[in-house]
Amino acid sequence: MESSKRRFLKVAGLSAAGIAAFPAIKGFTSSGEKHSDATTPKIYKNPDALMAKRWAMVIDMRKLESEEQVEPIIEACHKIHNVPHIPTKHHEIKWIWATEYKHAFPSLGHKHIGKKLNHLPFLVLCNHCEDPPCVRACPTQATFKREDGIVLMDFHRCIGCRFCMAACPYGSRSFNFQDPRTFLKETDNKFPTRMKGVVEKCNFCAERLAQGKPPACVEASDGAIVFGDLDDSNSDVCKLLESNHSIRRKEGLGTGPSVFYIL
């Protein structure tokens, strides 16, 4: 069962909808007691799923000026992913949040950067690095990079050693210091809640891509966040990057972030 769950998680474009459309997934028993035959289950992809060689995101800061603009974006993500709002700052869980330029780009900040840029709400999230240090550090492969570049977490395999948090140079990971469910006013049943003692982070909405939908933050951003395939020169992200100067967080570390910023 473990191996089929793993395969399920690793394949891009497979979703609950995908299963419904193709009931022919053999051996994928719900109880997990035994497989109908010894062969490994065959997994079909949802034909409507959004697929890419390498997913990337461009955050156009020219279109994000105020806190009021970014709040619904953050809210959209945290709501559908059952990210709790924990008042104790030490125990906060956040997948995407707004911060100042000097915090998003600590090595690029300088005194004369200008008030406007300094006060823009820069959205920061997991960078889904090309060469993710967190994946390198994880002792159980509970965090792994998928074929389309998305860095995912297996919440059921994570032992909570937090090596990935030390390894991440972007502070993108959160740890459940206590049971997060007690802080959820309402639960979205389309995405699993987590238990105490595991790490979590942004998943580039892998579950929505599999259903043919763009990430929730992109949808809520009113065009300020663009999502697409970095490998396809005709994609929206490539076109934007082609015609604008863009930066990534901590370029010098060689992690190769998939999140770009246009100032």
Added chain:
Amino acid sequence: MLEHAIKGSNKYWIWIIALLAVITIGGLCYLKQFSFGLGITGMSRDVSWGFYIAQFTFLVGVAAGGVMLVLPYYLHDYKAFGKITILGEFLAVSAICMCLLFIFADLGQPARGFNVLLHPTPGSVLFWDMIVLNGYLFLNIFVGWIVLESERHSVPPPKWIKPFIYLSIPWAFGIHTVTAYLYCGLPGRGFWLTAILAPRFLASAFAAGPAFLIILCFIIKKFAKYDAGKEAIQTLAKIITYALIANVFFLICEVFVAFYSNIPEHMDHLKYLYVGLHGHGILVPWMWASVILMVVAIILLVNPESRKNETTLLIACVLLFIGTWIDKGLGMISGGFVPNPLHEVVEYAPTFLEILITIGVYAAGFFILTILFKIAISVKQEVGH
């Protein structure tokens, strides 16, 4: 040989019962952590490793320090260490047991700990750390036990044990090197991202481990009437002198590189530790205390008179041990996490429960240490050493 552990004076039993009481308190506190989660500690999203991992790091050093007896005794046939090499090995055993307990206490999902074996991941340094720590634990129990058993029967140790002894020597260097690699291979953590981290860890290990053993030798001389011998103690004292000087030298190298290069990402962590950053600096008095303790210890150790005097040597060892403990058990981990990757300062201080759990683990280590030392010394006294 185990029977020696259940025969002892009243003082021995009072000590054992006291340790068991402290272990029980620590265990009860751990149950609270187990049911609530790591939220009972002072750790946060920003300082995601705290006291437990710091103690683990420090104690790996104490364990590795045992090699400072094994190496001269077995490689150079340095006879003076004959009476205490076994103590060095058993100290390593108890230190590694504490290390493993601290890692376990630090896991968010301890019940899933065996996932590390179920899904072995050679790319992760933690995987290798598990291998070297458990390997070192095995080697020291095995070698120590076989050699002691032979001594008990007044026969030389079997020849086939030699390869295990020789293997344990580089292995000791290995455990602390791999432990340093946990930290120094992480991009974006300027404080740890230094090639000198493993050597620095080893220097502090070879100071703290044998210094602790000297303290233990004084204790067992008083309570168990077992004298390690002046020569052995004095040789250990010289070893810790050089190791401590190397440790302080490496710290100076770190400070020079960070501040002469003037690179903020490397300076800011040191600034936080020694002068405070953006108005935050709970560790500043501790870090300076550490520097002062280590410098005073060096003065006492370098000076032949105070090194040869048992009282001042004992004082020097205590100062050295506390100084290196603050350096590694307080500063090393917090220092790496503050400021955080977004250059925000979020401070860390352990909570009361966290400290009680830590003391419980230390008590468990002392429990193992007491029993192993009791066995070793009883056997040695039995055969008339």
